[in-house]
Amino acid sequence: MKALPLQGIRIVAVEQYGAGPYGSMFLADLGAEVIKIENPAIGGDVSRQTGPFFLGDNDSYFFQTFNLNKKSLTLDLKQPEGRTVFEKLVASADAVTNNLRGDQPDKLGLTYQALQHINPKIVCGHLSAYGRDNDRKSWPGYDYLMQAEAGLMSLTGEPGQPPARFGVSMVDFMTGAVASLGLTAALLGAHRTGQGRDVDVSLFDVALHQLSYPATWYLNQGHITERVARSAHPATVPCQLYKTADGFIFLMAMTDKFWQVLVGILQDEALLQPRFSSVANRREHRDALTLEMDRVLSQQSTAYWLETLKGQIPCAPVLDLPQALQNPYIRDIGMVRTVPHPEKADMQILGCPIKVDGQRMAGRAAGAMGADSVSILSELGYSGSEIAKLKLAHVI
Structure with missing residues (x-):
């Protein structure tokens, strides 16, 4: 060097x-x-x-x-x-x-x-x-x-x-x-x-x-950001933990483009409903979408979904400390x-x-x-x- x-x-x-x-x-x-x-x-x-x-x-x-x-x-x-x-x-x-x-x-x-x-x-x-x-x-x-x-x-x-x-x-x-x-x-x-x-x-x-944008929202619009179930993002949906057959996966389809890719991969009619068609609609119907996403993703293991979604949809497993430190990836990258x-x-x-x-x-x-x-x-x-x-x- x-x-x-x-x-x-x-x-x-x-x-x-x-x-x-x-x-x-x-x-x-x-x-x-x-x-x-x-x-x-x-x-x-x-x-x-x-x-x-x-x-x-x-x-x-x-x-x-x-x-x-x-x-x-x-x-x-x-x-x-x-x-x-x-x-x-x-x-x-x-x-x-x-x-x-x-x-x-x-x-x-x-x-x-x-x-x-x-x-x-x-x-x-x-x-x-x-x-x-x-x-x-x-x-x-x-x-x-x-x-x-x-x-x-x-x-x-x-x-x-x-x-x-x-x-x-x-x-x-x-x-x-x-x-x-x-x-x-x-x-x-x-x-x-x-x-x-x-x-x-x-x-x-x-x-x-570190309050960042929630502070800006409150200072300018009086909006109070609150905790959302499943560690979800306060405004963007889907962006949270979802259930799989053997645990959880954190999935972040932060844009309409990612959402369309996700829907294409999951191939489930319920996700094509108009109420899920845009970021604003998905935010309004967050709870309903969570039920549908849990239903679909619970059909397979976390490992299955990670393999299926990798490189196409931002997603990650939820690891405990030993799992995180035993992850081969962290050794591969030094x-x-x-x-x-x-x-x-x-x-x-x-x-x-x-x-x-x-x-x-x-x-x-x-x-x-x-x-x-x-x-x-x-x-x-x-x-x-x-x-x-x-x-x-x-x-x-």
Whole structure:
């Protein structure tokens, strides 16, 4: 493979747990040197101790999931000597990113205002729960809280049931990805103009933004989007779960063209009724169409319909987690990669969804806490004895 797109970019990451590390891992995958700052006083990133599955001392599968290809530098930013090390690192870096509470970047001096005198080109990325410029800036916050307050839980699950969260922390992951997009855009600007800046992204803002078109409908037309049975699309029919002889299939005939193709394949007279002839009619008679589709599709297995419809009608099986990860297709496309780890030589991790020059990037396991401290400090000009003193003082 050619040089990766972000090769030569150095990013200092003051981060822990999920959202921040998830986003910066994309940057590391794409070739950036991401130096993860871990506080030795608290054992580093808290996710090193997030179970239930561990990899030796102070490491876990959870931690590895979000920290591939990164370096680890132990550093207590609150000690003067630690601040000195940090500022030397900033002088050599392109960006500093953090996912702290909104009031912490100012207190710790992680903003552009605090760092521009060291490096005018430095880009400072801030990922927080609620942002840094409002009366919630000091509030802690997590993914599930955002799903609740931004209205996402009210749209998830079956009608008549309690609100439900997504099965995984999608707000964390979306916010991490958006933060890395913002940081990359600011890096391009800084390399063009020589001027750095702050870039802010919050969990709440991203969660609210995910309301997308239901928000636009409500803000302009007062329309309230509600949950629809069978995880159906609120406006387009058929687009939902349907019963088969042995389970369910998710089928999406989103346009009249797809509907005509589907009717031609299914060859059932009831589906030719005028009340099903257009998108608007199908939406009006959704419940009746569901009964007819269930009747037809229940005559054969899910596997049969997938084979019959593939490549013609957008459709998918409904798999549980083991089935999804045992699906031969994900191995064929390289979405599972083996990343050797000292405690598990054949550790498996999901592959990066970004391809460069038609290839997925290789993965390197996250190292032990502080594994790169000596090499990074040596590069910054610290001697062996100076590094030993920093370690003795618990700065690193």
